[in-house]
Amino acid sequence: MYTPNESDRDPYRNVWVVAEHRDGAIQGVTFELLGAARRLADVRCGEVWCALLGDEVAGLAPDCFQRGADVVLAVERPDLAKFVDDLHAEALAALIEKYRPEIVLSGATARGRALIPRVAVKTCSGLTADCTGLQIDPDTGVLLQTRPAFGGNILATIQSVRHRPQMATVRPRVMGEPQPEPGRTGRLIVEPLAPPNAASPMRVLEEVTARRNTVALTNADFIIAGGRGVRGPRGFDLLHRFASLVGGAVAATRAAVDAGWVDYAFQIGQTGQTVQPQVYMACGVSGQIQHLVGMQSSDLIIAVNRDRNAPIMQLADYAVVGDLFEVLPAMVAALRRL
């Protein structure tokens, strides 16, 4: 029942990126991965391919070429317009079996983390989740995949020696996004892939955009997080005012979510999301280990807290001892003066 793919590694070539797109636009994580794929493929003298699944998606190919793709492999089918896990997985597995990539990369997003494990089982491939580092052996093509585990307390390096392709989901915002090269072009393959005979057992009835932030947490450069010290929904209004001024997104600790001040979708930490923005500004957050594991890899950490001994103050690059209800308005005023 499983495709044996360890007998001969030779036919497996090139580095693939599974594109993620939304509302007719390629997502940033896909560009980041095209940059990473370009570096890996150059070491192996291979090509970068971008797998693009959806309805009428071939028009997005130029964006992929400009970010480093040599080939865009598109499947255009109405039933792939919305994310239906089994249909997308079957289509991607069929492409992999036909074209045999050496490496397949996808964003470690809600979609990527649902889709890729399903494909890896079908193609009998090794898969590493949520990578933050990728290196390749130039001779064997073995991918050394680095990933944090146990909430970032350990870093593991994982490889898949015998099985091809090697698959990895990669955390957004870790790999730098390449600048577009205007005029760079490539080869577009529109793969005629017939839909399965039987209807899918699932249907996406509705796609709802429900968020107060104008930028998703995983894409935000600047995250301003509130904890118990924010004292209520009105305190979070202040955080939102600040966020809109700096183009950031608001997040919260478990305490603030459990108190009902903020939706769970914005919870950072062990039972919420893991983020890695350029700036993480924690306001009224004490810094329990369960929270820290979700944000400790941020580039710059600012903490505003009345308690100079709070754990977050030890981790922070800038630890402001003070009342967030005074510091934030003062920052807003200072920013307005710029």
Next chain:
Amino acid sequence: MRIVVCVKQVPASSQVTIDPETKRLKREGVAAEMNPFDLYALEEALLLREKLGGRVMALSMGPKQAEATLRECLSMGADEAVLLTDRAFAGSDTWATSYALARAVEALGDTDLVLCGKQAIDGDTAQVGPGLAAHLGWPQVTYVSDVRQTEATHLVVERMNEEGFDVVEVRLPAVLTVVKDINTPRVPTLRACRAARRATVTTLTAQQVNADPANLGLGGSPTRVVKVGPPPARRRKTLVLDGPSESSAERLVHELRMHSIV
């Protein structure tokens, strides 16, 4: 409705150690707890049983001491507890683990729904739920935050993503992975805890679930952990600003400008 809930025993957060030989997390002799996300999966199963009738089976793959986690499931109200345990499983990655669990779900028979937590907090991969669905050939819905509608043949659920959520209709049998938002897990009574201590936990081996040994353990796992170590330490020093709020604010804004952030 017959529901299988997959639960995992994980090392308590403060006690991470690594086996130098297998490079996997050391589980023996370490304080352990139930993966927090699995509590929500179990609670959802119990709520569905209250609504529709049926049975809730807790299933765990792990060493003998994972029995403690299964007893916790029984104390919360699971009808049965099954421990999938075998030396052949040692060193399994997510591919091999989801394969073994799929064989166990098949061996248990007549399952309508499998519920899992969205991920385990030790590995953080979120791969076993979808992998299990793929091995079973069932549909999957991940990051489920609400079950809106329950019918004998299908469910309507909400699944979270970065932008909001999707409303999804899924035919049974299916695998769902759930997030914390879905419910509030119950606290077992003392009496239930005592009863759970004496209850039977069924043990199943690889052979009893017809799992092919070639697909199990280190040998059946496509991936290998080759190195484990601490993450690079943050080497920057903390700058404490404890003057008046206005001067701290000015300084922060200045620093943000220096970093070209504003």
